[in-house]
Amino acid sequence: MYHISDIKKYRFCPRFFWKANHQKQTSRMPYIRLEEKLIELAKEKLEIDSFFMGVRNDSNDISLSAFEKNEWGCNVRFEYHGLRVKIPFMQKTDEGYRIFFTYLGVLPKGDDVRFYADNLWVLQQLDLHVMDIQIIHLNAGYIREEELDVSDLFVVSEHFYTPKGNPSKRIFDYVLHHVQDLSKVLSSMEETLSGPMPEAVKLPRCYRRNKCPHYDECFPHEQTHDAMSIYHLVNTNQKDELVAKGITRLDQLTGEDITGDRVQYAQIMAARSGGEFVDRLALKNWIKSLQPPFSFLDFEWDLYAIPPYHGLKPMEVLPFQFSLHMYHDQQVEHEQFLGVGDCREDFIKKLLTTIPEEGTIFAYNADGAEKLRLLELARQFPTYEEALISIADRLIDLAIPFFLGLYYNLEFKGAFTLKRVTEVIAPDLAYDDLNIQHGLQAVEQWRAADRLDAPMDPDVKDQLYAYCMRDTLSMVS
DNA sequence: CCGCACTGTCTATCGAGTGT
DNA sequence: ACACTCGATAGACAGTGCGG
Known part of the structure; x- marks a missing residue:
């Protein structure tokens, strides 16, 4: 039995997925402090009085029959071919289901489209007609007074945003475009789990944004690279290409190999002049x-x-x-x-x-x-x-x-x-x-x-x- | 997750010049 | 008059790397 988060992990890296399932994970402190229950606050925002609450291991039948008596569902569970999803809010309308995801941030970005598309795929396989997707996110412009004003705390958005905060693509259209068949992914996941730990493969995502917690374990040789190693070149994802060309040390680099970055220049000059550049x-x-x-x-x-x-x-x-x-x-x-x-x-x-x-x-x-x-x-x-x-x-x-x-x-x-x-x-x-x-x-x-x-x-x-x-x-x- | 700075890349736009 | 190229310029945007 898999959850959507397993798909995310597997897509990120089969080895990461394997480790998550086979090894005990050390818990890490979340960057963001959240003392409240997000789902409860979002419920207030949507002003839902009457609804049913999904619980773990609900079958499709339980969820579907709940919608016969209720317009709204919260934490609704569905499952298809061993893949489980939990939809934070779901509203049954005459034109189909409208679904709402919650997002603990102020700018839901199109980058997360895979996650939403995977959820949608499961619902589509069950012949549930979804007519809209919206995201309940935090309102960047809200300033708290003495009491928390939940209606102003959140925004319900039909759009993703650019990093500058401008509305960009419509969520539903964009997600619809990105729905992919997950059958193959699911069987590959099964295969991966039953096999040995996959080999480490270096991809930009291993270190982009946040370095993967397994990085040092996957690429131990990089830990021992000396100061001159090409692996310390900044602002590039071409390091492995350079190594393939036989360039492994910073002092081997020429102007043609770099993008013209000032720090890269400083690195090369330091490499050529005994360790330091000023x-x-x-x-x-x-x-x-x-x-x-x-x-x-x-x-x-x-x-x-x-x-x-x-x-x-x-x-x-x-x-x-x-x-x-x-x-x-x-x-x-x-x-x-x-x-x-x-x-x-x-x-x-x-x-x-x-x-x-x-x-x-x-x-x-x-x-x-x-x-x-x-x-x-x-x-x-x-x-x-x-x-x-x-x-x-x-x-x-x-x-x-x-x-x-x-x-x-x-x-x-x-x-x-x-x-x-x-x-x-x-x-x-x-x-x-x-x-x-x-x-x-x-x-x-x-x-x-x-x-x-x-x-x-x-x-x-x-x-x-x-x-x-x-x-x-x-x-x- | 947030924001910021810096950088390079991509895109849109403009004016000048050119060809039809 | 119109469409096109070219180079310069400006703005948007993505990538990277800091802080907590």
Whole structure:
């Protein structure tokens, strides 16, 4: 017996599918925090009073006969040739069934069309006439007040969206176009499961977007690649083609092999000149934009699907911790904040009273992280808007010299995470000796404490973050 | 899952020039 | 007058890689 998610796994990678069925999976903390039951809220949104609720292992007959007495069904189960589907909402009309999927995000994208098409295929095989498909998703524009307004929290959409948020293809038409016969897929799945673990095959999807959790296990030889290896070339999916051409080392690359990417250029130059590349002119220009005294700022936050407090939007975050290092007159001062629950206002107050009035404030990946957090807080708390925006304006992204190929060290091995950069530039600040070695581990700990409403031990992670930034800078300068 | 930046690629559009 | 090409330009979009 398979579920739609098995099809998804198998399509993604037969080996992934095999492992999911044969090996015990380690549970991973979800990125998105969801305390509510999505299906219950969506039911409120659709204003359904009378309906039947499907349960596990419902047969087709049970589901179908339920529709004889009910217009609406929730979590309706169907099954065809061993493939089970669960339809979140289903409405019987004179023209056929209208089905609704829920989506825990603000922009359902056409990329997921396979999933919807596979669901539809099962219904079609059972001769159920589906006349429309809609998706219930979170409303990006909704701002919570004291109470949650469910009707405004969701949007029921007939369209997918572009990444910019504009409506694109009509869901039903697009899904209808993508329906494929799954019989063959199902028998291949059966065959795969009864056989040995499939060989690892490298595809872009193995590392695209989120690296597959099995990646290191599938391609162990890549773990041992030295810094010069072509496998560290960034912004390309042609690595294996290059290897096939006999190019396995970065210093073998010529202009014809690369796309003209600045980081690629920096990688090659570093490879040719003994391990390091510095674009002195560009770096000088960047440094010119900096204003002493220097401060270093780092936030931690948690991402909520459904806004838990006033002023928050769906998929917005709650900053709960900051660490601030101020560097002047050869001295380093440290301040930090850590709160639970809705600690935003305390967070802001502490930040505003501790941050220096002048000078550049660094953060790693600031434009995509700390700066956004400050602007969000400014919107949520108009009293502090001006002060917060002025801090945001002083933020400089410490990652820029790396992202733009101004500096490259072969030991980066193609990655510019703060962790990697630190390991290379300031090895004595490595994270190995810490209990928390990863931002998401910090969030996990915080969530546990937040749910108990108990204080958490402040850890030293942020201190090291900032130290590392300081060292990075002194090194770069 | 979200957002952002950067980059390259693709597409639409415009004006100039050309051929019919 | 019309259709076409060409190159330049601008905007949309996808791909990649950060942060949590």
